[in-house]
Amino acid sequence: MKILTSKQKHILDFIRRFLAKRHYPPTVRDIVSGCQISSTSVADYNLNLLEKMGFIRRHREVSRGIELLNQTPPFGHRLEVPVIGQIAAGEPIPVPTADTWSTTPLETIEVGGELMLGKEGVYALRVKGTSMVDELINDGDLVLMQYTNVVENGETAAVWLKEEKEVTLKKVYTSPGRIRLQPANSNMKPIFVDPENIEVQGKVIAVIRQLA
Amino acid sequence: MKILTSKQKHILDFIRRFLAKRHYPPTVRDIVSGCQISSTSVADYNLNLLEKMGFIRRHREVSRGIELLNQTPPFGHRLEVPVIGQIAAGEPIPVPTADTWSTTPLETIEVGGELMLGKEGVYALRVKGTSMVDELINDGDLVLMQYTNVVENGETAAVWLKEEKEVTLKKVYTSPGRIRLQPANSNMKPIFVDPENIEVQGKVIAVIRQLA
DNA sequence: CTGTTAGTAGAACAAGTGTTCGCTTTAAGC
DNA sequence: GCTTAAAGCGAACACTTGTTCTACTAACAG
Structure with missing residues (x-):
């Protein structure tokens, strides 16, 4: 130092x-x-x-x-996170690239400081529905997603269901021959899908809820 | 336009x-x-x-x-929000002023874009306890607070209890002669306090939870 | 004590930069 | 077609700003 x-x-x-x-x-x-x-x-x-x-x-x-240079705050690791869609929108989430970021996203949120340390390729999705409410993620919340196509058992991820043509936010559990997509809502049952039918599109790293 | x-x-x-x-x-x-x-x-x-x-x-x-001005991205209304304490810390939250911000807060988080439009005097607190869990605010979450000492009925605010010497996060309901501090947790009962005994220190405008 | 390096200081210079001036061109309204 | 307003234009001015120059003081090493 x-x-x-x-x-x-x-x-x-x-x-x-x-x-x-x-x-x-x-x-x-x-x-x-x-x-x-x-x-x-x-x-x-x-x-x-x-x-x-x-x-x-x-x-x-x-x-x-x-x-x-290299300052925190206010110029620590800060990312402009585009809100690029809503979960259960019926089409895969376009993963942000340099090309797509030149388009104007629906909205953006800028997040920095410790929340973003070590994170790359972060985007946001607005949650639609209450399937994750027992994990305290509510309808209308923003979830910050880190792009990844591999998650560990129990992690909450956005997954694209190819046959159903929709994106869903669930806890993902992998076992041979099938994937269990587990809602965090005691009123909802898990979904079982063929591993060939899904594509993990990102995992949740933070939740942001606006009240006022 | x-x-x-x-x-x-x-x-x-x-x-x-x-x-x-x-x-x-x-x-x-x-x-x-x-x-x-x-x-x-x-x-x-x-x-x-x-x-x-x-x-x-x-x-x-x-x-x-x-x-x-008024631009997103990247220079929308962006605030460096200090995390200045924890709720139920046993002392009043030092409301950020020009003086106190010269000290180094525990941590900071930078938030911008639409979340911060029209907001001034914002600081963050880390929640300790689960008294607001039915409002999907969990232990360990960051709550972004807007400084105010007046809230509307039902708004969630940080309030300082003078006699008890502690800060608590509750929904605030005012009636003549007494204030009801209502947890959002079905396992907890409301607290009734004399209006002279409390001081509202800010209301919650957003919740941020970090998962990874 | 001497020599060297780090740090300080005021002034001046050269280049960068915002604004004004006087004018021309274009567009809009009648 | 005429008048007015908006927009454009090049040059020059006034001021801002970064750097250099020369000299001084303090600290350190030998």
């Missing part, structure tokens, strides 16, 4: 807060006045060090050319 | 893509070259219109002083 002087920590924190508030980076002079630094060359000197240490990237040919 | 000219749409899209890529806003001249506009005064003219229509905010006294 590189050791920062208190002045350098102060500069990084100032840049972070400035960005969060103004939505554009500070200038060297902003840093001078915001960090009580005596001159632009002192600021410049410290910014160069911060760049060498990998905390920022400078674009010296443009004004305000300071980028924060 | 305001009608944008194709040039204006092009400018907005360019600004959005420029921000996503460079992490600083474009200059008027960047827009000129990136949108094949013939001069800086044409760009300036159109930016002024976009500002009047509410798509951007300009800070004309600084370089790169262009902010996108």
